[in-house]
Amino acid sequence: MLRLEQLSFSYRTRPVLQDITLEIPRQSFLALIGPNGSGKTTLLRLMSKVLQPSAGKILLEDKPLSRFSARELARRMAVIASDQHFEFPFSVVDVVAMGRFPHLNRLQRLSSQDWEIVDQALRLTCVDHLRLRPISQLSSGEKQRVLIARAIAQQPSILMLDEPNSHLDINHQIAVFNLLRSLNRQHRMTLIIVLHDLTSAAAFSQTIALLHEGRLIKTGSPREVITSELIRQTYGAEVEVFPSPLGGFPQVAYGPDG
Amino acid sequence: MQASLRSNLILLTMTTVIVAGLGLFLGPIGLPDRYILLNVRLPRVLLGLLVGCGLAGSGTVFQGILRNPLADPFILGTSSAATVGVLVANLLGWHNYYALYFMALGFALSSIAFVYRIAQTHGKAPIQTMVLGGVIVSLFFNAVVFVFFSIFYRDSFTILFYLLGTLTGGDPKLMVISGAFILLSLAVCWAMSRELNGLTQGEETAFHLGIEVETAKKILFVAASAMAAASVAVAGMIGFVGLVVPHMMRLIVGPDHRWLIPASALGGASVLVLTDSAARTVVPPLEIPVGALTALLGVPYFLYLLKQRQDAGEF
Numbered sequence: 001m002l003r004l005e006q007l008s009f010s011y012r013t014r015p016v017l018q019d020i021t022l023e024i025p026r027q028s029f030l031a032l033i034g035p036n037g038s039g040k041t042t043l044l045r046l047m048s049k050v051l052q053p054s055a056g057k058i059l060l061e062d063k064p065l066s067r068f069s070a071r072e073l074a075r076r077m078a079v080i081a082s083d084q085h086f087e088f089p090f091s092v093v094d095v096v097a098m099g100r101f102p103h104l105n106r107l108q109r110l111s112s113q114d115w116e117i118v119d120q121a122l123r124l125t126c127v128d129h130l131r132l133r134p135i136s137q138l139s140s141g142e143k144q145r146v147l148i149a150r151a152i153a154q155q156p157s158i159l160m161l162d163e164p165n166s167h168l169d170i171n172h173q174i175a176v177f178n179l180l181r182s183l184n185r186q187h188r189m190t191l192i193i194v195l196h197d198l199t200s201a202a203a204f205s206q207t208i209a210l211l212h213e214g215r216l217i218k219t220g221s222p223r224e225v226i227t228s229e230l231i232r233q234t235y236g237a238e239v240e241v242f243p244s245p246l247g248g249f250p251q252v253a254y255g256p257d258g
Numbered sequence: 259m260q261a262s263l264r265s266n267l268i269l270l271t272m273t274t275v276i277v278a279g280l281g282l283f284l285g286p287i288g289l290p291d292r293y294i295l296l297n298v299r300l301p302r303v304l305l306g307l308l309v310g311c312g313l314a315g316s317g318t319v320f321q322g323i324l325r326n327p328l329a330d331p332f333i334l335g336t337s338s339a340a341t342v343g344v345l346v347a348n349l350l351g352w353h354n355y356y357a358l359y360f361m362a363l364g365f366a367l368s369s370i371a372f373v374y375r376i377a378q379t380h381g382k383a384p385i386q387t388m389v390l391g392g393v394i395v396s397l398f399f400n401a402v403v404f405v406f407f408s409i410f411y412r413d414s415f416t417i418l419f420y421l422l423g424t425l426t427g428g429d430p431k432l433m434v435i436s437g438a439f440i441l442l443s444l445a446v447c448w449a450m451s452r453e454l455n456g457l458t459q460g461e462e463t464a465f466h467l468g469i470e471v472e473t474a475k476k477i478l479f480v481a482a483s484a485m486a487a488a489s490v491a492v493a494g495m496i497g498f499v500g501l502v503v504p505h506m507m508r509l510i511v512g513p514d515h516r517w518l519i520p521a522s523a524l525g526g527a528s529v530l531v532l533t534d535s536a537a538r539t540v541v542p543p544l545e546i547p548v549g550a551l552t553a554l555l556g557v558p559y560f561l562y563l564l565k566q567r568q569d570a571g572e573f
Contacts, residue, residue, distance in 0.1 A: 050462055074468030085460040087325045088513035098459065101452055102468030154467075 001026040001190055002047065002158065007056035009039075009046055016042050017214045020056070026157070029184045029191045031201040033225075034211030035235050040194045041082070041162055043211065047192065048079045048160055074102035077158040078151035082166065084143070089134035092146050096121055099153025121152040125179060141172030148179060158190040159183065165197060173197075177204045202226045202249045210234060226250040263517050266510055270524040274531075278303050281531040284539060305425045305433055305492060306531040306548075310499060312440035312489035314526025317500025318507075318519055319447050319482035322454040323475055324388065327505055328563060331366075331486035332497030334388060335395030339369030340490035341421065342399045345406050355432050359439065362487040369395050370483055423496035423549020425534050436488035443481040443488075444523055450478060451515035458513065496549040498556020499526055505563065 002024040009017040017039045024030055032040040045051045047058060049065050058065040060076065068076075078099070099121065100114045110118070122128040125145040130138065135146055144164060151159055164180070165173040181204055183189045195201040201208055202222040209219045212234040218225050227250070228241045237254065244251040281303040282295060313331065320329040331337050343365030347358045373391035403421065447454070453474040456464035465471045489496065503526045504518065510525075511517040533552055538545040 048466065050465065070465055070470045071468035074466060077466075079462075079466040081460070081462045081466070084463070085325050085458070087327065088458045088508070090455075090458070090513050094455075094512075094514060095459070098456060098467055101456060104452075106452070107449060 001028075001061065002192075003059040003062075004047070005057050005059070007043075007046065007053050007058065009042060009051060010054045015214055017046070020216050022209060022216065022219060024190065024192065027184065027188050027190055029181070029204065029206040030193070031205035031208045032192065032194045032211065033196075033198060033201050033208055034217075037213075038211040038234070039214045040211050044079075044160055044162055044192065044194050048077060049073060071102050074154060074156075076156055077160060078154040078156040079160045080144075080147045080151055080162065080164065082162040084147065086136040086143070089136055091132050092127055092135055092138070092149075093118065093122065093131040095135050095146055096127075096149045096153050099150040102154060117155065118153050121149040124152060125149040126175075140167045141169065141175070144168065144172070144176055145179070148176070148183075152183070152187075156189065158192065160192045162194045163196055164193065165195070165200060173200065180204065198226060198231075198252045202251065203244070203246070222249050226252065263511055267517065267521060267524070270510075270521055270528070274307070274524045274528045277528040277531050277535075278307060281306060281535045284535045301430065301433070302425050302534070303531055306534045307527040308433065308437045308440055309425065309489045309493045309496065310503075310526035310528070310530030311444065311523040312436070312485040312526075313496060313499040313530070314503035314507075314522040315440070315444045315447065315519065316482045316485035316489070317526075318504040318515070318522040319454065319478055319485075320500070321504055322458055322515060323478050323482070325458055325460070326388075327508070328501065328560070328567070329388065330498065330501035331482070331489075332495065332500060333392050333560075334370060334373055335392035335399070336366045336370050336483060336486045337490050337495045337497065338396045338399040338403075339365040340487040341495055342402050343487070344491055345403065349406070349410075355429075355435050358432070359435055359488065359491050362491045363484055366483040366487040366490070367480065369399075370479060374479075421494055421549075422547035423494040423552070424547045425493055425530075429492070432492050436492045439488040440485050443484045444519065446481045447478060448516070448519045450474060451519060454478065454515040455513075494547075494549060496530070496552055498552050498560065499530055501563075502556055502559050503529055505559075 004020050004022045007017060007020040008015065020043065032043060034040045042051065046053055047065075049068070052066070060068065065073075097110060097114075097118050100110055100118065103114070104110065119128070122131055125148050127142060127145050127149055130142060130146070135143060138146065159180075161180075164176055168176065177200055180191055180193070184191050193205070205222060207219065208222055208225040210217045210225050210230060217234060218230060226241055228239055231237055231239050231241070231252065238257075239252050239254045241250045241252055243249070282299050317330045320331060320334065321327050340362040343361040343363070344358060346365075347361035352358060352361070373388055373395055376391040377387035453464070453469050456467045456469045457471070457474065459467070461471050464474075486500070504522045507518055507521040507525045511521045530548070530552075533555070534548045537548040537551045540546065
């Protein structure tokens with residue numbers, strides 16, 4: 001689906017990512033983790049064509065990413081960036097309907113079929129009851145679900161998110177991750193998520209890619225990547241990792257020194 | 259929802275027609291005769307409608323691209339730049355209307371590009387810096403205007419009136435040209451409502467929604483500046499219409515540009531004709547330059563919006 005070949009990116013003269021090679025098959029659930037400044041958000045921005053690589057290439061469906069127009073890309077991938085602007089009081093349903101833009105021609109109106117897709121997205125993310133509320137007035141958990149609804153309305157095959165759980169309480173975090181999991185399983189979307197939180201990365205993703213100082217240190221299943229050894233190497237933190245009682249995925253534990 | 263938006267728009271159209279009628283017949287001395295009506299009032303009302311349309315349209319589009327409800331061609335310095343463009347064209351003795359208009363547009367575009375360039379950091383242009391940039395540009399161009407003043411002191415009264423914004427000097431040919439530019443730009447912006455709606459969500463998000471952001475932004479900046487420049491070319495500096503009207507219209511038809519652009523055009527037309535009618539009737543037989551009146555009304559509104567946003571922590 002998405003293939004990165006010897007990808008490098010420099011910001012002016014400072015190298016941010018070096019020699020990243022990664023294959024992301026259809027319907028995978030990939031978490032990008034790594035300490036601050038390891039380049040995970042930059043990698044996501046490269047994969048979504050916000051930034052252009054300094055070297056190497058990115059192939060989407062075996063075609064270079066640079067050959068896709070914004071519109072062609074938006075029909076294939078939906079991206080929820082971490083900075084969001086809600087300066088104007090668009091209603092929830094208006095925001096979700098924006099997900100249909102890449103499928104419409106200029107001045108073409110949303111058809112009843114488009115509205116059906118929008119309604120479905122609103123129901124799937126449980127924000128249907130908020131549809132006429134201005135998005136600026138919602139809580140961060142609700143906003144995040146509305147943005148996911150907009151992404152669903154785009155009907156993409158890939159969904160990318162940058163830290164979807166930052167600023168969310170734990171109940172909203174669990175709800176968002178379960179939603180993403182069902183999109184991955186039932187709707188066959190490929191998910192690529194930048195994550196800070198190792199616990200949710202281990203609990204929900206199939207594959208984890210660990211970045212450190214702009215290099216890809218390891219890619220593999222949560223059990224292969226989340227080890228106390230690798231965490232010490234990359235984050236420089238002393239942690240214990242043991243299988244979770246909830247299903248055997250690795251869980252990170254830490255406490256006071258000594 | 260669509261139906262109520264449509265009826266709001268119809269209501270606005272009716273208001274504009276009524277206001278235009280009022281503008282025609284309202285005056286310091288009873289009912290005007292046929293000559294005054296056709297040769298003085300009618301051009302003035304038409305000019306007011308056009309300029310109001312242009313200023314409010316320009317403000318709406320600037321606010322959308324910059325994602326900030328406080329933007330306006332006057333505050334961003336675009337209007338003063340266009341003014342200097344007009345004065346320079348006059349100085350060079352270019353009395354060709356197109357030359358005049360394109361000088362105004364050229365100055366307007368370079369000033370907005372400059373302000374945007376100064377303000378831009380990490381791909382964002384925070385409004386405080388843009389306003390600051392606008393103030394700096396205005397100060398600079400005001401200084402240029404004073405230089406003009408001292409050189410052409412014989413014409414200083416005309417220049418002064420022009421600077422303060424007035425709907426009296428409606429040259430029919432210039433009006434037609436400016437009107438054409440305003441309506442054309444407005445149509446372009448309306449056709450790009452979807453892009454504008456996307457841009458209000460942030461440039462990256464707009465790109466992820468399939469919008470070619472840089473192209474869209476360029477077209478919209480040019481169209482918005484073209485409207486501001488055309489308004490300035492015929493009526494001088496009339497401030498705050500572009501700020502206040504889109505804000506009022508957002509309360510009536512919401513933020514969707516497909517409705518907001520036509521609503522702002524109509525609202526701007528009504529507000530300016532109404533203010534102009536007031537400007538020439540409150541202290542008869544004198545008249546206040548309409549630009550001075552819009553500023554008197556607009557500044558408190560601007561401060562109110564600024565304070566409100568500050569209180570809401572939106573800075």
